[in-house]
Amino acid sequence: MKEHDHFLIEKDQIDELLNDGFSIGGVSENLEGTFVRFQKEAETFTLHLESPDARKYFAFLLKQRAASASSESLS
């Protein structure tokens, strides 16, 4: 599969989980790539990200989350 297509599939999976109300609960990396744990109340789901761009993209989401958390704490 072309690298960009691989990224788009993984990005869609991330976006879908977020649209379904999941949020990022934790993250770890090992030799196989990045494992992002999504959670919605008691429900959890771990997504295995392999493509380099998806491994950048989820970090952008973390950054976005950190930014909104800090603006909420300010307001």
Next chain:
Amino acid sequence: MADLTTNVAGIRSPNPFWLASAPPTNSGYQVQRAFEAGWGGAVWKTMGDPILNVSSRFSAVSFGGNQVAGFNNIELISDRPLEVNLREIEETKRLYPEHAIIGSLMVEPDRDKWHEIVKRVEAAGVDGLELNFGCPHGMAERGMGSASGQVPELVRQQTAWVKEVARTPVIVKLTPNITDITFTAKAAVEGGADAVSMINTINSLSGVDLDSWNTIPNVDGKGAHGGYCGPAVKPIALNMVGECARTPGIDVPISGMGGVSSWQEAAEFMLMGASNVQVCTAAMHHGFRIVEDMIDGLSNYMDEKGLASLDQLIGQTVPKYSDWGDLDLTYRVAAKINNDVCINCNKCYIACEDTSHQCIDMLKDEDGNDILRVREDDCVGCNLCSIVCPVDGAIDMVEVARKVGDEPMTWNERQQLMANAGSNQ
């Protein structure tokens, strides 16, 4: 016209081009001819206990039809008595008072020996000293040169001994045969160095003769490692200069060398923080008169850039030189092939398909002509296609507009965000 006068830790010269300590600065005859040709300064061939040399001594690596892409030598320091060198230094200084003469020195790691040679060489009227902690062959086997220069404590101690008696500025010349040159540069500064210079030559063997199986060069069939310099070492030297220039604690001027053969390389070294440059291989390859083009070229460049003096050039690129972890992971460039210029040699296609990311398609245009097109989304912007392309302007690397999710983020930021998000495994 821009002012090219240079001041390296108090050593003044009419321009930033010095001959490095090497065969071109072996004698008064040569240095006087060099000054006549326009060189601003000369670091005299290293003086110490006179050595014995072997024959032959030099070899060169040619690449792709370019002679002397790299140069290798197994020559040692000066083989002439100190008194002879000093007489000629005195005479040269008298004839060329405005030019800089720096005495390069190498003795055993012994306080009295350093004191003695420093006093005698300074008495001849040098403008400064350069301590040779760099030569990688021969002298190193005797505990001098790079054998000293690879041990920060020996660099610090010997520099301190020299500073106890020196009255002129002391430059410490560092070896590149070390993992991280900033360690020895810091040691030199701690020892009191007024400046550092880099690089001396890199351990090397030019080649092996496939008929005789002798090394190149060899001495009656036997070889030993030499020191590598010339155009091939420039990237290594430039990085070492840049690393020293940006490292806190190495706050002394840097005299840069290693592969400088034109004004362009000189400007690059100065942008990376060198206060001036030294040249050896290019002078050995082309003669002293190359300095004329260096002076004209640098002067014109500075005029074009509107720079009045070298201070406005030196170090300008240093703040742009950083750690990999501080680079933006989401910034992207992609290749764009200009098919009206492309000669369809397919080198880019082969390079991308065989050794990179397989993102160039071979297509036909509406008239049935062969064309190459980059799939921008799959291109990682590695530059390989544009590097192997033989035609100027056939491939441009163009910036890709950021999309949502492409906001700037460095590796270091990403790791911090990951740590904050916590681990689930």
